[in-house]
Amino acid sequence: MRPRIAHAALYSQLITRPTGRTLRTNIVRQISDLDHAVMAVINFRHVPLIDVSCADEIVAELVEWVSEVSPHPRFVWFRGVAEHHLEPIERVLKNRDLVAAAENTDGEPLLMGRYEPVVAQAWREICDMGRAGVPAIAERIPMSLDDTSSLLNAMESLSLLIRDADEYVSLKCAFQDTEVSYPLTPDGQ
Numbered sequence: 001m002r003p004r005i006a007h008a009a010l011y012s013q014l015i016t017r018p019t020g021r022t023l024r025t026n027i028v029r030q031i032s033d034l035d036h037a038v039m040a041v042i043n044f045r046h047v048p049l050i051d052v053s054c055a056d057e058i059v060a061e062l063v064e065w066v067s068e069v070s071p072h073p074r075f076v077w078f079r080g081v082a083e084h085h086l087e088p089i090e091r092v093l094k095n096r097d098l099v100a101a102a103e104n105t106d107g108e109p110l111l112m113g114r115y116e117p118v119v120a121q122a123w124r125e126i127c128d129m130g131r132a133g134v135p136a137i138a139e140r141i142p143m144s145l146d147d148t149s150s151l152l153n154a155m156e157s158l159s160l161l162i163r164d165a166d167e168y169v170s171l172k173c174a175f176q177d178t179e180v181s182y183p184l185t186p187d188g189q
Helices: 017-031 052-067 083-095 117-129 134-140 145-157 171-177
Strands: 004-009 038-043 074-081 099-104 109-113 131-133 161-164 167-170 180-183
Touching: 004 017, 017 038, 017 052, 038 052, 038 171, 052 074, 052 083, 052 099, 074 083, 074 109, 074 171, 083 099, 083 109, 109 117, 117 131, 117 134, 117 145, 117 167, 131 134, 134 145, 145 161, 145 167, 161 171, 167 171
Parallel strands: 004 038, 004 180, 038 074, 074 099
Antiparallel strands: 099 109, 131 167, 161 167
16 A cells, blocks of 8 residues: 655744644644545654644644544654654653654654554664565564564554555655655645
8 A cells, every 4th residue: 555645844933732733733634534545744854943732732643643543544754853853742742652653854764752662673674674574574573473463563553654465664665655645734725
């Protein structure tokens, strides 16, 4: 499965809950009724400041939204996450027991929030390979095939990976393999 990509570049200081709520609401509205799998890519590269309330509205709420049951899979990937973004984002994700897939400003994969070490290990392996089946991941972790399959299915349900037939695909690989289909606008227009 190849999701359509909806890309949003944020260009302001994100310092109030109403600002975050407006941005998230507009992003959700623009992609919620699409009749296919979609990955929202949120770019923080030009965001000089984000506070906890805005991180809660944009990051945590979007992560919860994509994890809800939907007729079409939804994913969110945060790009351009800098050190100064991490403290408020990590705080809200950990407070809600959530995990999110991201990439830092150097393009390196990054998990944010609360997760088990084995999740991080499996996620890093898939990010390194781009896409892989259960046997390849089980060999690199190492875990039994059944345990690896259960782990990867759980990670898919958290929207950390995309399942494509018998393989699991990193969000970065899916993004690189797919053209941006829907530019998202923060104001919803």
